[in-house]
Amino acid sequence: MHSQVSSPIIVALDYDNTDAALAMAGQLDPALCRVKVGKELFTIAGPELVRALVERGFEVFLDLKFHDIPNTVASAVKAAARLGVWMVNVHASGGERMMSAASDALKEFGDSKPLLIGVTVLTSTTPEELAATGVAKPLKEQVIDLASKAKSCGLDGVVCSAREAQELKKVCGSDFVLVTPGIRPTGSDAGDQRRTLTPSEAISQGADYLVIGRPITAAANPLRALQEILSEIAGK
Ligand SMILES: O=c1ccn([C@@H]2O[C@H](COP(=O)(O)O)[C@@H](O)[C@H]2O)c(=O)[nH]1
Numbered sequence: 593m594h595s596q597v598s599s600p601i602i603v604a605l606d607y608d609n610t611d612a613a614l615a616m617a618g619q620l621d622p623a624l625c626r627v628k629v630g631k632e633l634f635t636i637a638g639p640e641l642v643r644a645l646v647e648r649g650f651e652v653f654l655d656l657k658f659h660d661i662p663n664t665v666a667s668a669v670k671a672a673a674r675l676g677v678w679m680v681n682v683h684a685s686g687g688e689r690m691m692s693a694a695s696d697a698l699k700e701f702g703d704s705k706p707l708l709i710g711v712t713v714l715t716s717t718t719p720e721e722l723a724a725t726g727v728a729k730p731l732k733e734q735v736i737d738l739a740s741k742a743k744s745c746g747l748d749g750v751v752c753s754a755r756e757a758q759e760l761k762k763v764c765g766s767d768f769v770l771v772t773p774g775i776r777p778t779g780s781d782a783g784d785q786r787r788t789l790t791p792s793e794a795i796s797q798g799a800d801y802l803v804i805g806r807p808i809t810a811a812a813n814p815l816r817a818l819q820e821i822l823s824e825i826a827g828k
Pocket residue numbers: 604606630711713714715716751752773774775783785803804805806807
């Protein structure tokens with residue numbers, strides 16, 4: 593999908609109702625950011641909310657992290673493409689057959705296909721927590737392995753921590769899109785995030801898109817918080 597927005601910021605609209613999500617979108621500017629609809633908001637507000645955001649001029653990242661049998665995931669990403677979203681994602685740990693099925697399913701959308709992104713290891717996960725799930729590899733190696741598989745299956749990029757971005761760009765190439773949540777401006781609360789970096793650190797490590805929720809949406813003035821982050825990135 594051809595994009596009109598040069599900003600790297602994707603604001604996570606993590607709300608439990610349509611009115612709150614649209615009120616936040618109304619305080620933002622589609623020329624300065626994209627927006628992300630995740631599991632909570634989509635479960636409560638559904639496709640209508642996604643269409644409403646698209647109609648308001650926002651490029652939408654549908655962050656549902658699909659993980660299922662290949663046929664189901666292929667159908668799900670096609671449904672997302674029909675909604676007009678700019679980006680959609682699947683769990684890279686769902687396997688290569690699943691990722692290839694998703695990638696193949698989007699071919700019929702040609703140039704208007706959404707970016708297809710694989711989730712590697714969640715930014716809330718520590719190395720110890722990953723090991724406890726039975727993954728024997730060190731966390732960074734696991735991220736690189738999943739990203740390499742995502743690339744070979746035809747995905748456009750991955751979700752990872754910005755801490756892994758520099759290495760991933762080396763391994764997967766500069767065109768492979770890196771979407772990085774776990775972004776925390778200096779002094780802001782990490783909350784449940786564990787592998788964090790500041791906005792300017794993330795960009796300097798090679799992140800293409802920064803997913804930012806609470807540091808913007810919980811700010812007294814979300815638009816000002818967004819503008820301050822953009823200024824920090826621009827080095828102003
Ligand atoms: O690895 C991941 C994948 C997705 N997320 C999502 O990003 C936002 C982050 O919100 P903050 O308030 O800035 O922490 C949230 O919607 C997560 O579901 C992630 O954090 N890490």
